[in-house]
Every structure is written in structure tokens, then in C-alpha cells.
Amino acid sequence: MFINNISTGIVLYHQAVVGGLLNATCGNATELIIALFALHQRKIHLVKYSLVGSILSNLLLVLGTSLFCGGLANLKKEQRFDKKQSDVNVLLLLLGLLCLLLPVMFRCAVEPDTLAAGSVLQLSRASSIIMLVAYFAYLVFQLKTHRELFESQEVIIPFTKKLIKEQNK
Numbered sequence: 001m002f003i004n005n006i007s008t009g010i011v012l013y014h015q016a017v018v019g020g021l022l023n024a025t026c027g028n029a030t031e032l033i034i035a036l037f038a039l040h041q042r043k044i045h046l047v048k049y050s051l052v053g054s055i056l057s058n059l060l061l062v063l064g065t066s067l068f069c070g071g072l073a074n075l076k077k078e079q080r081f082d083k084k085q086s087d088v089n090v091l092l093l094l095l096g097l098l099c100l101l102l103p104v105m106f107r108c109a110v111e112p113d114t115l116a117a118g119s120v121l122q123l124s125r126a127s128s129i130i131m132l133v134a135y136f137a138y139l140v141f142q143l144k145t146h147r148e149l150f151e152s153q154e155v156i157i158p159f160t161k162k163l164i165k166e167q168n169k
Contacts (some may be wrong), residue, residue, distance in 0.1 A: 028054065038132035059093075088138070095134055 031054050038046040051167050065086040103124040 060067050088141070092134065092138060096131060102127055 031050060035047045035050060038050070103120050106123055107120045
């Protein structure tokens with residue numbers, strides 16, 4: 001709740017894009033904390049299953065709910081999406097999928113007792129670094145170089161101020 005109030009307050013003084021990114025990044029703080037404790041206790045499978053659950057819930061539940069609610073809000077007219085934004089997001093999802101599947105496919109392709117089996121960990125680390133670089137490049141793309149593509153056409157500041165006033169009561 002505290003992180004949500006901070007990110008909502010940032011929207012009042014900065015762009016909605018910055019607040020949305022902060023809210024999306026900090027929204028996974030509990031999963032990050034659980035993953036760090038599980039890694040400290042060497043429960044790798046718990047971290048893997050938590051990541052898969054997070055990805056599935058974000059892709060299926062959040063996306064499905066937003067599309068359903070958007071369809072309800074636009075019953076009489078066609079629901080529209082920005083093609084440029086969706087292209088960027090689809091390409092990032094494909095990159096993430098490829099980076100997650102590449103070590104798995106490599107592990108299945110090599111025999112367990114060969115020398116190449118030890119390089120699966122190196123490939124996994126390299127794909128993790130690629131995903132981190134892609135995420136930071138996406139942040140620069142969204143916040144600096146192509147900011148106008150991601151700016152909302154709607155005015156959301158009055159609603160946000162009202163929401164903050166209601167939460168502080």
C-alpha cells in the first residue's frame with residue numbers, strides 16, 4: 001500500500017508513464033523479496049515456480065481482465081490499441097521467451113554427462129544479462145528517446161488526486 005501511494009503521488013508531479021513504470025516495477029516487490037529469501041536458502045525450484053506463476057498471472061489474468069473490461073467499456077464502438085506500443089511489448093515478450101527457452105532447449109539437446117552440459121549455466125546467465133540489457137534499453141526508449149509514443153491522450157490527474165484524497169481519509 002505504501003509503494004502504491006508513492007507511485008500514485010509521483011504521477012501527480014511527473015508523467016503518467018513514469019508512475020506507471022514505477023508501479024509496475026515495484027508491484028513485483030513481494031515476489032522479489034520471496035525470491036531473494038528462497039535463493040538464500042537454496043530453494044531454486046521455488047524461485048522457478050514463482051517466476052512461472054508470476055508470468056502466467058500477468059499475461060493471462062491481468063491482460064485478459066484488461067481486455068475484458070476494455071470491451072465492456074467500449075460496447076458500442078471498436079476498441080482501439082496503439083500499434084507501436086503493442087509492437088514494442090510483443091517484441092520484448094518474444095525476446096523474454098527466447099531467452100528463457102534457449103537454455104532449456106540446449107539442456108535437452110546435449111547429453112547429461114558431456115562437457116557441453118556444464119555450459120547450460122553460462123548460457124542461462126548470458127540470456128539473463130541480455131534480458132536485463134533489453135529492459136534497461138526499453139526504459140531509455142520509453143522515458144527518453146520515444147516518450148511521445150507512450151504518453152496518454154487522456155487526463156488522469158484529477159482522478160489520481162481524488163484517489164489520493166480518499167486513501168488519506
